[in-house]
Each structure stands twice: as C-alpha cells, then as structure tokens.
Amino acid sequence: MISVQQLNKTFTLSKQQRKELHTKDKTAVAVQDLSFTCQSGRIFSLLGPNGAGKTTTLRMLATLLKPSSGDIQIEGINAIDNPQEARKNIGFLTGSTGLYARLTPVELVDYYADLYGVDKITRERRKEELFHLLHMEDFLNKRIGKLSTGMKQKVSICRTMIHDPSVIIFDEPTSGLDVITAENIIKLIRSCKDQGKTVIFSSHIMSEVDLLCDDLAIIHQGKLKFLGTMQDFKSQMQSDNLTEDFIRIVQA
Amino acid sequence: MIFRIFRKELTDTLRDRRTLMTMLVIPILVFPIILNVFVEVSKSFEESASAKVMNIGIVGDNHDKYKIQLEQLPRTLGPKKISTFKDSLQLRKAIESKKIQLGLIIPGDESLLRDQDQTIDLKWYLDASEVGHSQRAQAYGASLQSMAEAERLQKLGIKQEQINPLKNSIINCASDKKMIGQLAGGFLPYIFIAFGFIGCMYPAIDLFTGEKERGTLETLLTVPISHWKILIGKMLVVVCSGMLAATCALLGLFISIEFLDLAANKELLEVIHSVLTPTFIISMFALLFPLVIFFAGVMIPVAIYAKTFKEAQSIITPMNILMVLPAMIGFFPGIELNLNTAFIPVINVVLATKELISGSLSWFYFSCVFGVMCLLAILAIGLSYKQFGKETNILS
Structure with missing residues (x-):
C-alpha cells in the first residue's frame, strides 16, 4: 500500500532556469498538498497534462527526490526517513528507462538482483519464471544494445520485477512505444494487480487509464483536481468523452 | 555491495572500445610505436647527414x-x-x-x-x-x-x-643515475600524469554523464543501496582506468627501451635497469595512486553536473591542459622539491618522481607529497559525493 499525506515539493530555480521560465521567482512549486492512497490489488492512475507534477510525485514515491514536506508510507515504511528500506519493496519503471547496452539481459538482471539483495536460489527461480513468461529465451545472451525496442522493454520489465516488489511505480510506461510493445506493459500491469501488488502509474492518455485503472487522481500544476474511483469519475462525467471531461476538470 | 557495483562497471567499461583505446591500445601499442618512429627518424636523419x-x-x-x-x-x-x-x-x-x-x-x-x-x-x-x-x-x-x-x-x-699554462678538467661527481634523473627524469612523470588523466576521462564521463544521458542512473538510484556506495563503486573503476592507462604507458615505454632499442646506449640501459628497483616502482605507484584519485575526484563532479556527454567533454578537455601542463615542470632544470613545491598538486608528484629516479628523494619529502595528495584526494571524493547527492544533478 502507498499512503501519501500533504506532499509538497519546491525546487530552487537557477539563474538560467529563471531566464528560461521568464520568472523572477527563486523557487517553483512542483507538487502542492497532495494526499492519496493506493490500495494493494488495485491499479491507481495519476493523470495530468505535461508539467502537472506526475513525474515529480512518482520520483518522490520512488525515493529519488526528497519531498519539501509531507509524508509517504510504502508498505507501512516511512519512505522519507527510511528510503533504503522502502526501496526494497519498490519496482520502478519509466518510459524513458535506459539499459546498459554493453551488458546482456542475463548480466543486467543478475546485477539488479544482487543490488536488491535477492539470494541466488530465488534469483534463478525468478529469472526462469520471468524469461519464460516474456519469451526471452532467444536473446538472453545478446548485448542489449543489439536488441529491438520490444526486446529491451522485456528486459526492463525483468529488471523491475526480479526482486518481486509489492509496490510497482510506472512513470508513463508506454510513452514512445508502439502498440505491440506497449501491450507487454499493459499485461504486466494487469498481472501485478492479479498478484495483489500495489500499482501506481502516470499517464496523460485517457484511453489507457480507462483500460487499466481502478482508482484515479487528476493533478494539474501540482494540485489535486480529482480523486476517486474510475466509476466515480465516469458517474460525474458531463460528456460522452473521457478526454473532454479530463480537460474540463483540468481547466476548472 | 561496492565490489558488486565495481565489478559491473568494470565489465561495462572494458566493453567500451573508446575506453579500451585510451586505456590499453594507445599507451601499450601506439605510444611506443610513435616514440620509436620519432627516435628512428631523427637517428636516420643524423646518420644520413653524416654519411652524405x-x-x-x-x-x-x-x-x-x-x-x-x-x-x-x-x-x-x-x-x-x-x-x-x-x-x-x-x-x-x-x-x-x-x-x-x-x-x-x-x-x-x-x-x-x-x-x-x-x-x-x-x-x-x-x-x-x-x-x-x-x-x-x-x-x-x-x-x-x-x-x-x-x-x-x-x-x-x-x-x-x-702557450697553454693552465688546463682545466671538470669532474662530475653526480652518479649516472642522478644525471639521468635530472636530464630525463621529467619525462617519466609527464607520461604517467598525462595517461593517468586521459585514462580517467572517458570512464568518468561514461559512468556519470553517460548514465544520466542514457536514463540508467535514475533506475540505479532506486535500488536499496546508499548513494555513496554507488559513487565509490563507480569511482573505483575510474581510478582503475587511470592507473591502468598510466601503467600501460610506463609498460609501453619499458617495451620501447628493452625491445625496440630506444636507449641504444648500453651504459644508459644499465642505469635505467638500476633505477627500476621494486622500491622505486612501489614508491612511484604510491605517488601515482592518490594523484589519480584526485584526477577522478576533480572530473566526477563535472561529469555529474554536465547534462550531455559533449558538455562533459567540453569542460574536462581544457582541464586536461590545466592538469598536464604543470607536469611539464619536470623538463625544466633548476626547479627542485622543497617545502613550497611539495604542496603544489601535480608539480609535487613530478618533482618527487624526478628525485626518486635520481635516488635523492628523502622520506620527509616523500611523506609530504604523499600526505598532500591523499588529503586532496579525500577532498576531491568529498566534492564528488556532494555533487552526486544533489537532486538537480542526478536527474535529467
């Protein structure tokens, strides 16, 4: 489970950033007073336009960024005070995730298994399961740099899941992927839900959200605009189109 | 866990052709060949001029x-x-x-x-x-x-x-070893400083800016390992690359002398052999090690700060001149290791190595130079850690 309470994140702007943003303010608020809960066995979607604060929020959940204030609990662990302990439960995958091109999929997965402290027997079992599930047997010992985008995406999934995390964070996981490759991610998200894991993913594609999510939060300019179940959202719709309603909420 | 990170980064680095070129191929093969061709060409010019x-x-x-x-x-x-x-x-x-x-x-x-x-x-x-x-x-x-x-x-x-009432004879009391140390001693530290720096350069950029650019650093920082362990694991690879490049350059020089007849003079060869004692080699590496850590510690903050490989390269390349230029001090006669020069990084290592070759380096000055370089290496590690801890630097 993920519990977020009154989360805030403010960035200090450099001179160059101030110039680029045409502002005199020395700070920029990325996330403001955000509170929500992601339950186990449910898919939570963080929806918002570009620059809404989705990535910043997910990076704070993944303990990559330290919040300016607020509280984050990952499986009951305070992620701000004890980030290393919280990370043991987290699997983090983004659409822009890169892989080590000079390693093979086996070497990469072994490396991450070691970093997560997975013992050898569990590692071998998990590898076998994941490689079989994702049909990776043919390219396990090829350098990642020589693999296709779809193959690389499968390696990324293995890397994320090797330590069997109970909380999975996806930051725009299908961005830049073709429909067939994105299907692997969709399957993975559904499978995580079936296994009772906590799943949170960000997106700005309403159709993808409709396809997957149980709970939904819409944020804009760092502030929460809507929080509820997908059913709640649909029942409050003022038009027939999900995207139109999403725009209406954001612009309200 | 530091060793696991080191092992992976080393594997990754050793599979990079560009790093291999600067770390192994250029110092071991290309450098001796260039040196030998240069010596042979100038020798043949002299011979053809005298036979003409x-x-x-x-x-x-x-x-x-x-x-x-x-x-x-x-x-x-x-x-x-x-x-x-x-x-x-x-x-x-x-x-x-x-x-x-x-x-x-x-x-x-x-x-x-x-x-x-x-x-x-x-x-x-x-x-x-x-x-x-x-x-x-x-x-x-x-x-x-x-x-x-x-x-x-x-x-x-x-x-x-x-008509010649006086005859003046000048007798040189300095040993051949000392003479070589003074005349050619500047060359050796110049070589290992230049190659030590170049050896650190590509891995530093690749392991920090490269990871950021490729989007692998973000994922790496989500593992339950503290940032300083990740930094040290990566830094060790940068230091190893620098040490390896410097060692290969020295090995290349040794191969040139031993097998390619770079030092055709038999007496000179004997003096070189007498210089290359285990104590000399250990002392030289003891001076080189903190220097290479210092190089790595200076490059890593730049590599962490830079957003692209090109940006990192454009900042570190001028730093190369800044670091390697003082190494040329060894070519100038009359500049000695004293209580002032012993505290100037790079210059102190050059002058200490020169005296090491001459056999005149005292334990006091060796300790001074080693201590100063270790202190600078620690400060450089601290600087790297500070930069690595900044959110704005590590996330693109």
Missing part, C-alpha cells in the same frame, strides 16, 4: 694546400669531394643551385699573412637551412685551425704547453 658526401668548393690562390689538408681529414668527419672555383660569385651560385654544399674562400693575401704570422680569415659559405651543413663547416674549420696552429707553433719553435 659533402661537395666543397674552394676559391683562392693557395687552394691546393687547403684541398690537400681537407682531403687528409679523418673519415669520421664525413665523406667529401673537393673542387675549385674561379671566383666567389660562381661559388655562391653553385651553393644556391645545390651543386656544392660548402664553399671556402681563401683570402688573396693568404701567403703574405702566413709569412707575417697574421690571422688568415677563411670564409665558409653554406645554406644553413640544410640539416648538418653548419656542423660539417664548423668541424672542417676547426680541423684546419688546429693544423694551422700546429704549423705556426713549429715554425716559431714554441711548444703547445708554453
């Missing part, structure tokens, strides 16, 4: 005498062919058209001056832009001078000792 038949043209009344004297000169001064010319104009034209290389003009009153025991002004003409011509003219002129001196002293009935 020098066509000498003589103008003047008493040319037969000088022709005979020049022909009698030992063969070690180089082969020559002598011809006579009518006037100086013809002689100069022959030099310009390269028919002859040297021209000698004997004054018209040569016999009279000789009889009156006056100074005879011989004029040598040559094209000084040609390699070896000036040296040959000087050698021939000096030989003719000593022959004329001997002839005049005999005529006057004076012994050589009578």
Whole structure:
C-alpha cells in the first residue's frame, strides 16, 4: 500500500532556469498538498497534462527526490526517513528507462538482483519464471544494445520485477512505444494487480487509464483536481468523452 | 555491495572500445610505436647527414694546400669531394643551385699573412637551412685551425704547453643515475600524469554523464543501496582506468627501451635497469595512486553536473591542459622539491618522481607529497559525493 499525506515539493530555480521560465521567482512549486492512497490489488492512475507534477510525485514515491514536506508510507515504511528500506519493496519503471547496452539481459538482471539483495536460489527461480513468461529465451545472451525496442522493454520489465516488489511505480510506461510493445506493459500491469501488488502509474492518455485503472487522481500544476474511483469519475462525467471531461476538470 | 557495483562497471567499461583505446591500445601499442618512429627518424636523419658526401668548393690562390689538408681529414668527419672555383660569385651560385654544399674562400693575401704570422680569415659559405651543413663547416674549420696552429707553433719553435699554462678538467661527481634523473627524469612523470588523466576521462564521463544521458542512473538510484556506495563503486573503476592507462604507458615505454632499442646506449640501459628497483616502482605507484584519485575526484563532479556527454567533454578537455601542463615542470632544470613545491598538486608528484629516479628523494619529502595528495584526494571524493547527492544533478 502507498499512503501519501500533504506532499509538497519546491525546487530552487537557477539563474538560467529563471531566464528560461521568464520568472523572477527563486523557487517553483512542483507538487502542492497532495494526499492519496493506493490500495494493494488495485491499479491507481495519476493523470495530468505535461508539467502537472506526475513525474515529480512518482520520483518522490520512488525515493529519488526528497519531498519539501509531507509524508509517504510504502508498505507501512516511512519512505522519507527510511528510503533504503522502502526501496526494497519498490519496482520502478519509466518510459524513458535506459539499459546498459554493453551488458546482456542475463548480466543486467543478475546485477539488479544482487543490488536488491535477492539470494541466488530465488534469483534463478525468478529469472526462469520471468524469461519464460516474456519469451526471452532467444536473446538472453545478446548485448542489449543489439536488441529491438520490444526486446529491451522485456528486459526492463525483468529488471523491475526480479526482486518481486509489492509496490510497482510506472512513470508513463508506454510513452514512445508502439502498440505491440506497449501491450507487454499493459499485461504486466494487469498481472501485478492479479498478484495483489500495489500499482501506481502516470499517464496523460485517457484511453489507457480507462483500460487499466481502478482508482484515479487528476493533478494539474501540482494540485489535486480529482480523486476517486474510475466509476466515480465516469458517474460525474458531463460528456460522452473521457478526454473532454479530463480537460474540463483540468481547466476548472 | 561496492565490489558488486565495481565489478559491473568494470565489465561495462572494458566493453567500451573508446575506453579500451585510451586505456590499453594507445599507451601499450601506439605510444611506443610513435616514440620509436620519432627516435628512428631523427637517428636516420643524423646518420644520413653524416654519411652524405659533402661537395666543397674552394676559391683562392693557395687552394691546393687547403684541398690537400681537407682531403687528409679523418673519415669520421664525413665523406667529401673537393673542387675549385674561379671566383666567389660562381661559388655562391653553385651553393644556391645545390651543386656544392660548402664553399671556402681563401683570402688573396693568404701567403703574405702566413709569412707575417697574421690571422688568415677563411670564409665558409653554406645554406644553413640544410640539416648538418653548419656542423660539417664548423668541424672542417676547426680541423684546419688546429693544423694551422700546429704549423705556426713549429715554425716559431714554441711548444703547445708554453702557450697553454693552465688546463682545466671538470669532474662530475653526480652518479649516472642522478644525471639521468635530472636530464630525463621529467619525462617519466609527464607520461604517467598525462595517461593517468586521459585514462580517467572517458570512464568518468561514461559512468556519470553517460548514465544520466542514457536514463540508467535514475533506475540505479532506486535500488536499496546508499548513494555513496554507488559513487565509490563507480569511482573505483575510474581510478582503475587511470592507473591502468598510466601503467600501460610506463609498460609501453619499458617495451620501447628493452625491445625496440630506444636507449641504444648500453651504459644508459644499465642505469635505467638500476633505477627500476621494486622500491622505486612501489614508491612511484604510491605517488601515482592518490594523484589519480584526485584526477577522478576533480572530473566526477563535472561529469555529474554536465547534462550531455559533449558538455562533459567540453569542460574536462581544457582541464586536461590545466592538469598536464604543470607536469611539464619536470623538463625544466633548476626547479627542485622543497617545502613550497611539495604542496603544489601535480608539480609535487613530478618533482618527487624526478628525485626518486635520481635516488635523492628523502622520506620527509616523500611523506609530504604523499600526505598532500591523499588529503586532496579525500577532498576531491568529498566534492564528488556532494555533487552526486544533489537532486538537480542526478536527474535529467
């Protein structure tokens, strides 16, 4: 489970950033007073336009960024005070995730298994399961740099899941992927839900959200605009189109 | 866990062709080949210049005498062919058209001056832009001078000792080892500093800026390992690359000396062998190690700060000049290791290595230089850690 309470994140702007943003303010608020809960066995979607604060929020959940204030609990662990302990439960995958091109999929997965402290027997079992599930047997010992985008995406999934995390964070996981490759991610998200894991993913594609999510939060300019179940959202719709309603909420 | 990170980063680095080139291929193969080609070319230039038949043209009344004297000169001064010319104009034209290389003009009153025991002004003409011509003219002129001196002293009935009341002999008390240390000792630290820096450069950029650019750093930082362990694991690979490149450069130099006859002089070779003791090698690496950590610690914050490989390269490349230029201090004579220079990074290592080769490095100065470099290495690690901890630096 993920519990977020009154989360805030403010960035200090450099001179160059101030110039680029045409502002005199020395700070920029990325996330403001955000509170929500992601339950186990449910898919939570963080929806918002570009620059809404989705990535910043997910990076704070993944303990990559330290919040300016607020509280984050990952499986009951305070992620701000004890980030290393919280990370043991987290699997983090983004659409822009890169892989080590000079390693093979086996070497990469072994490396991450070691970093997560997975013992050898569990590692071998998990590898076998994941490689079989994702049909990776043919390219396990090829350098990642020589693999296709779809193959690389499968390696990324293995890397994320090797330590069997109970909380999975996806930051725009299908961005830049073709429909067939994105299907692997969709399957993975559904499978995580079936296994009772906590799943949170960000997106700005309403159709993808409709396809997957149980709970939904819409944020804009760092502030929460809507929080509820997908059913709640649909029942409050003022038009027939999900995207139109999403725009209406954001612009309200 | 640091070792696991180190092992992965090392595997990754050793599979990078660009790093392998700067770390192994250039220092071990290309560098000795370039060095050897340079030495061989300059040697062959010298040999061909000394073996070249020098066509000498003589103008003047008493040319037969000088022709005979020049022909009698030992063969070690180089082969020559002598011809006579009518006037100086013809002689100069022959030099310009390269028919002859040297021209000698004997004054018209040569016999009279000789009889009156006056100074005879011989004029040598040559094209000084040609390699070896000036040296040959000087050698021939000096030989003719000593022959004329001997002839005049005999005529006057004076012994050589009578006009030379004093003879000064300079005896060098410095050992061959010390002489080599002073004359060529600057070369060795220059080599290992230059290659140590270049060896660190690509892995530093690749393991920090490269990871950021490729989007792998973000994922790496989500693992339950503290950032300092990740930093140290990566830094160790950068340091290893620098050490390996410097070692390979020294190995390349050793191969050149031992197998490619770079030091053709047998005595010089013996001195080099006497310098290469286990104590020397250990001491040299003891100085090199904190220096390479310092290099890595200076480069890593830049690599962390830079957003692209190009940006990192454009900042670190000028730093290369800034670090390697002081290493040239070893080529200048007279600059010694003292309580001031011992505290200047890079320069202190160069001067200490120079004294190490000469065998004159005291334990006090060795400790000073080692201590200063260790302190700077620690500060550089601290700086790297500070930069690595900044959210704005590690996330693109």
